[in-house]
Amino acid sequence: MGTASTARCRDCNHDFEVAEGPGMFCHVLHCDQCYAVRFVGFEEIEAVHLALEDTGGDPYEAPTRAHEGGGTEVERRYDALVEEAAGACACGGCFRFAAQVRCPSCRRTEIAIVGECLLFD
Ligand SMILES: [Zn+2]
Ligand SMILES: [Zn+2]
Secondary structure, eight states: OEEEEEEEETTTOOEEEEEEOOOSSEEEEEESSSSOEEEEETTTTHHHHHHHHHTTOOTTTHHHHHHTTOSOHHHHHHHHHHHHHHOBOTTSOBEESSOOOOOTTTOOOOEEEEEEEEEEO
């Protein structure tokens, strides 16, 4: 289940929505250069997804495990394959699981969650 929350920039007080995944049907990746968000639907990465599940991997846990330095080789590769499928951002940056959320107004990363967390599939 993913979450959508209202965040406030600590620098310019701009309020904006932050989505974090994974949802039931998509991964949520952020651009590493700007504030863009890319929802990668599981149907877009079906082959990658099935390959992971074939080896007993869990597409919901794989990104987390890989970031913590754990997981199987397939799980560690999964992140890279999903990021590759996400393509490049219009700004020239890359969509990454590990990219920090940025303020759309000033692009800084110092943000605070101020609003309700809504769940999405
Ligand atoms: Zn970008
Ligand atoms: Zn800001």
